[in-house]
Amino acid sequence: MHTFSSERGAVRAVSIASRRALWAGLGLAAASLVVGLAGQEGATGRPPQAPQPAFGDPVNIYASNAYAPAREDGEIHPSHVRGQVWLMTGEPGGSNVVVQLGDQGVLVVDTGTKAMAPKLLAEIQRLAQEHGGEHKEIRKVVNTNGRLDHIGGNETIAKAGSEITGWNDGILPGGERAAPFVSPGAEVLAHENVLRRLTAGGTDEFRGLEPTDAESFEIDNQRFNGEAVQIYHPHNANTDGQLVVLFRGSDVIAAGDVVDMNTYPIIDVKAGGTIDGELVALNKVIAMAAPGPLAEGGTVIIPGHGRACDQADVALYRNMLTIIRNTVQYYKNQGKTLQQVLDLKPSEGYDQSWGGATSGSWTTRDFITAVYETLPAKGPVFFSMKTVTSVPSGKQF
Template sequence: MKTEHMLSRRGFCLCCISAATFAATGGWMSPRAAYAEARGLVSLIKDSAAKADIATHKLRNNITILEGSGGNVAVLGGKDGLVMVDAGISVSRRQMTKALAAISAEPVTHLINTHWHFDHADGNPWIGSGGAKIIAHKNTLKHLSQVQRVEDWDYNFMPLEQSGVPKHVFSKEHSLKLNGQSVAMKYYGPAHTDGDISVMFGEADVLHVGDTYWNGIYPFIDYSTGGGIDGMIAASDANLATSTAKTIIIPGHGNPVSNRAELQEFRDMLGAVREKVAALKHQGRSRDETVAAKPTASFDAKWGNFVIDPGFFTRLVYEGV
């Protein structure tokens, strides 16, 4: 499998490690090694996205998922123009433009950001320059408008140019009626970041939950911009309450077409790992001692093979309990 294919199609983001690195280290990296790896991968992910093809997954009611440019992107087509949920990475513009044209000749009229991370919002400027209305939570606007450091990546992100900055923001909820769909946006509270929102296409019963859900892989949690393990669990509970067995759920990363049963498994994993890590921390174990105890061991075969390795995920959970 080529690196660029694996990075794009498995939903890798900035904080991932390569399969080769995972194998070489047994999946357990020191903090310094993890930070160095993450910092280098900002460029690697961009290079990968520049070359990757965009895979399309047609759902129901004119909704399509575009996979291959950062996070999973949802597109609703119709007479009101294309409505996008997340924008991917700007270096994918050529491939994304081609994929959007295959859905409809209509322009992109609305873009909704689930949160601020570059693998979801870096494409904002080119989409916004075409006249799209960009919508996001107010905290997403804050992070996209300033130099933003993410400590776990040892990286400073520059502000987006003005064409990509959301001009329409909300605090709790926002709704639209477009292309025959009721589009309901809802703020979780701090979860993956402090600006995560869900997007529900009501009539289609399709729910995009952004990076509050990583399908089949350990998630990154961005404490630098307000995220935390407890918020991730709360967001999963909110998503479960919003969905039914018939709901199509779109995660931020991983297999892009998911469902309530898979989401429940993700939530159960988060809760179990949190409980184990919290118990070790409350016993007085240091972070490194907690990592060495391998509290994720029973989950690693399923969840620990690609993006966040078990040691990195344990450190993220430890920080929040």
């Protein structure tokens, strides 16, 4: 603290105070200027900020951050899943297509619709050129069922490929090895029930879409492009020609319509589908998958339609379907008719997320009808792998 002698000190104190006040004023003026400029930024070149939503508005202010292309924009979008496996999406109303790349060539699981086949082929060929191995030809197609949104592109995709039918061990003059025997068109593998149903009508409707290799098996273990490819046939699931493909090295499952992340599973009763068969298939897919830590990640499961998922997603899907199935069986055991069960809305809790459609090719009513029709009049209320009671209808092979 400064002390001054009376009069001189007082004058000096006033003088210092005045100077301090002056500098303080200048400082505050500068501060005001800064604040003012900050407030006028919008008016002096920088665009004004968009008005912010009210504090409590639960809105997505980051919608513009959505760089991802629309899912069904009429174009095919390849995305790398894991290892050697790619996913092709984007087909309006179509199924997911899975592509495996490697030194032997290209393996394609399902071929989408006929209309989109040229675009799908172009994307597969581009993918093979950019990321494929030594051979970039399409060698093999696997159909997970015989529905038109899974086999519609068979002719286009297979025709663009080729199949090695044998190796020529001969050595040409000059020491060069002779080329292998190659036949035009890729192999198209499906369960034999697919071929039977496609040809059962005796019409030309499906000409060109038939599998070239139709077999009957429960598990078919192959090795292609350096990894084990395990093909599993669940009996009477969505259809009686269903296949599930496990790429064991890449740790990816192409589940076909057994898993559908858009809707209740399409159980094609006329093609041998049953609800208990569907649940058996789902439990099999769950058993084939190895989860990541804390019930997330691990084996990637590509459904027939909708987003990719993991074991927990499929378990939740299985749980929902089992609860609906058990409820329908409980009502059916009481002697209730199909209409009475429909009126009780056994799937009401799930309809908004998984069904709910009242018209179209696969409605909630269709689903409940398929569940009801493929359960016995009296049967175990609680499904388990030990109490499977599939009641397939339609033509059996």
